[in-house]
Amino acid sequence: MAxxxxxxxxxxxxxxxxxxEFYQQALGMDFMLAISEDRVPSTKEEDPYMHVFLDAGNGNxxxxxxxxxxxxxxxxxxxxSWVQHLAFQVDSLDSLLAAKSHLESMGLSVVGPTNHELFQSIYFNDPNGHRIELAANTSTPEMLKKLKEIxxxxxxxxxASKRTVHHASWLHEKEFATH
Known part of the structure; x- marks a missing residue:
């Protein structure tokens, strides 16, 4: 399988x-299509629903x-609450900061930018409480190669231990050293 x-x-x-409307206004997503049925096709359960699809860019x-x-x-x-989230990539740090300004102008509370060394992110919630992350890559090929190797x-x-492993602690050492 490929x-x-x-x-x-x-x-x-x-x-x-x-x-x-939120995803159109906040993130510029195109509303692609809607499907509504009385019965779930996979399970045949009677359960009316509306199913909508939004274009998140690049075929996503x-x-x-x-x-x-x-x-x-x-x-x-x-x-x-911080664990389950949707993360979308933006093309630059400038775009990330512009998105933060736009979201805050909509009255949203935005956390960040947070420096993850591989990327910088901002976080906010949609009207359903789903956590959304926007990320701008800042990694180098060498960093990604090292992380893949370890x-x-x-x-x-x-x-084996279910305890923190420190093989990649270099990602956040600078951040924690300054606090």
């Missing part, structure tokens, strides 16, 4: 129209389901 990319990523939303598609007959949306309370050993060491 995967050709992510076809789409789907999340739940509280209000389809509000969600589509972000989709949402509004399912009004289900219990209200919630999130996994056992998972910290990744298998990091995974093995983590699996």
């Amino acid at each position: 995967l050709q990319g992510v076809h789409h990523v789907a999340y739940r939303c509280r209000d389809t129209k509000e969600t589509v 598609v972000l989709a949402f389901f509004e399912i009004p007959n289900s219990p209200p949306m919630d999130r996994d309370r056992n998972t910290p 990744a298998p050993q990091m995974l093995e060491d983590w699996t």
Whole structure:
């Protein structure tokens, strides 16, 4: 099997129209299509839904389901809110800062930029509470090569101990040294 990319990523939303408008206005996404049915095609369950698709650029598609007959949306309370998120790439640090200004002008609370050494990011939430990250790459080919080389050993060491492994601590050493 040879995967050709992510076809789409789907999340739940509280209000389809509000969600589509948010992604159009906040991130400039194009509203591609909508599908609405009374029965889930894969499971044959009776459960009316609206399914919308937005163009996230470069063939990437972000989709949402509004399912009004289900219990209200919630999130996994056992998972910290910073863990589950959608991350979109922007082309430069200037674009990242411009996006931050735009989002703040919409009244959104934006965290960052945060320097991850490989990239810098800002974070905010959509109207459904989904955490969104915008990232501008700042890595070098040498950095990525080094990280790829140590990744298998990091995974093995983590699996054996379930404790922080420090093979890539150089990514944040400068940041923590200044605090």
